[in-house]
Amino acid sequence: MSSEQLELGPVDIVVIGFPPDAPRTGESIPIVLDLVDRGIIRVLDVMIVQKEADGTVVELELTQLGGEIAAHLEVFEGASTGMIGSEDASVAAGGLQAGEAAVMICFENSWAAPFVTSVMRNGGSVVAFERIPAEDLIETLNALEAAE
Secondary structure, eight states: OOTTTOOOOOEEEEEEEEOTTOOOOOTTHHHHHHHHHTTSOEEEEEEEEEEOTTSOEEEEOHHHHOHHHHHHHGGGTTOOOSSSOHHHHHHHHTTOOTTOEEEEEEEEOGGGHHHHHHHHHTTOOOOOOOOOOHHHHHHHHHHHHHHO
């Protein structure tokens, strides 16, 4: 199959930070799995990093997390295409405080693949794909509501 025939959607990386005292219940994992099951996204990579007290960044294995969260995340064991790596871990950890951890999930927006492929088949190209963070959206909605 040529690259023109491949149906690929845009790829996103989400970094979710957790302070040391966060409950880490795994509540959001079934939501991600539901998106995968319905073909909305395809998980390509999952990486867990932690910033140590001295500022060094370490990649954690699921078994190092222990408890309930490790059990929830084990479904992602081996999810590694190489799309994210050590450099990404360092960038993600830049926003963490000492002792905090983050889960990085790289995923394809599978829902968009047929659309993007159709656009390309017809001579078009996706010029930009922007994401508005939920926090920004909530802030804007609150500002609009306050202005009413």
